[in-house]
Amino acid sequence: MLHVAQVARVSVATVSALINGTATVSPELSQRIEQAIRDIGYKRNAIARSLKMGTTRTIGLTVPHITNPFFTDVVSVIQQAFDRAGYAVMLCCTDEDLNTQDDQIRLLLDRMVDGLIVARVGDGAILKGIVDAANVPVVLLDRVCEGVDTDTVVLDNQRAVFDAITYLIDLGHRRIGYISGSFDISPMHDRMEGYREALKAAGLPVENELVRYGNFHEVDGYNATMQLLSLHDRPSAIFSANNPMVIGTMKAIRDIGLSCPEDISIACFDDFPWSDVFQPQLTTVAQPVQAIGEQAANLLLDRLAGNRDAPPRKLALKGRLMIRNSCRPLGAPLGAIAQSVSA
């Protein structure tokens, strides 16, 4: 900029004024400056600008695993939204690990991001400490966090799972296996509640042997399913509370020589692009990813636009049960499956 100013024989202040339109500059000087900018190939240094202005026009986004289709979609939507608004997005993957997450958030805060969208967080206290210290707006995604009172977008997980389990019960299933993710994050807690409540509402017992835990990975789903299927009185249906784990479930079923839905019915949380393409077409609880991403982006953009003092806004969106053909009516002949498939 100094160089431009020299070539155009003006002060840097005038160059700045022209570039930012913060003051009127005469046509002749404008022309000289623009010419100089072109000749030199000058580009404004955003770092210097950020230092002076105290804003980077960059936000931080952390998700557990970008390869989880739910987060893939959410990241995609959020990235688009901020791109439209002229913001850059720094992406971090925490690998479901709390320490990693802390490190990542610190990394982002160090880089002076203007705001933060955090999907999946662990202990509220730690996050609270980090977030309070950094003075930027934060929106929480996918999970509520007791200690941290800030904008939040979550799914009504309990209701969603309640509906799914109730659907299985209505099909005639009585022993329904449930594979949960690690229990220290709220969606897993809420989803489990949905499972329990649905059973209770139908007058069915909640049996511990039918509930397994995993750490969100395919192999965890595989092992959990193997355990469920080796029970002396094995479940006729399994619900997986997490999408990547259901791959393990399907592989376990195949390896054990069973087939779905003939021998066992399967449903899971989170829809994915291939769900209605191959056989069996999985019955899933679809989250409104587009809406979730957009709402999160809007909440943060609103804060960034200056609306700092509004009280925290908590959004709970509704999931949708996508009924396909991976669950069969119990006792009914196999031919009846087709009729049980709707929409």
Added chain:
Amino acid sequence: MLHVAQVARVSVATVSALINGTATVSPELSQRIEQAIRDIGYKRNAIARSLKMGTTRTIGLTVPHITNPFFTDVVSVIQQAFDRAGYAVMLCCTDEDLNTQDDQIRLLLDRMVDGLIVARVGDGAILKGIVDAANVPVVLLDRVCEGVDTDTVVLDNQRAVFDAITYLIDLGHRRIGYISGSFDISPMHDRMEGYREALKAAGLPVENELVRYGNFHEVDGYNATMQLLSLHDRPSAIFSANNPMVIGTMKAIRDIGLSCPEDISIACFDDFPWSDVFQPQLTTVAQPVQAIGEQAANLLLDRLAGNRDAPPRKLALKGRLMIRNSCRPLGAPLGAIAQSVSA
């Protein structure tokens, strides 16, 4: 930092020296400074540091669509690699659009990223201009770019498709439909060459009516498949050069009332996590995503470590044909499919 210096009754230079370990500072001052840092909760301002040092420890990464499983995986690997190295990653999605891509790259360059990984680029000249102007190392991913002479990691696309088509020919297929992505990026060009060469090598004609183009989206695959299947002499096999489009292909087959592999054999480019879980299990060309991501990251990290003057390095990795059960031997009874499945 000024504040810390005042509280600790030292100069800012000493504080800086201690934090960075650039000079020895006496135990007593060290202690005073560390105490002050803790009391104040001081965090070094990375923006000011970047301004002074001329490095942001941030890299830019652009991909066409993060929802394409290939790019999802690559992004994941790259993010991890740079995270380990203490770099932040700014992610942009170009939506296969050249102007968007230019904008994104400019956005990243404006923010003074230390390096750039660009997956899929259009016209070489434009990118070349942008990249030459910005003085940062760039590595190209997934696509070579004639005008731009820089580090590159690509797949041997021609060979990979050659192998896949040859496999179909060996199964007895003679009319093989081919669905390509837009032809203006090199992988699509090379893959098409693989298709042509394989047919030629087998003494088969290359028929224009069997080749369709789409723009990478599911709907494009759907339309292309519909066209292929309505030919008077329809193909017995279809190869989709792009993964998202094959979803459209499968849906078209279903909608038209055909089934795979009984009525038509399907294979496609890019593996995905669900490929061997559901029926049909798709035969695919798997890219070594882990290796691709790591190589790209390593090339860039090497440049960032100071190795600026080494000549451009061009890596071409090998794809792997994952043979499953979505392609059947032509003329053979259906029961023979199982035997044709290997590994």
Added chain:
DNA sequence: AACGCTAATCTAAACGTTTCGATCATGTCA
């Protein structure tokens, strides 16, 4: 002609670091 008003431009101080060179005390050696 003196005055004030407006518009255009400039000067210089920030923003929060890093780092070069200067300063100063301390101990060592002849």
Added chain:
DNA sequence: TGACATGATCGAAACGTTTAGATTAGCGTT
């Protein structure tokens, strides 16, 4: 005891912007 190397600390300039406030020029009023 003086000369000198060594080690610790500091002052101040620089990185490339923005912006408040000062300055200047031009012009209409009285």
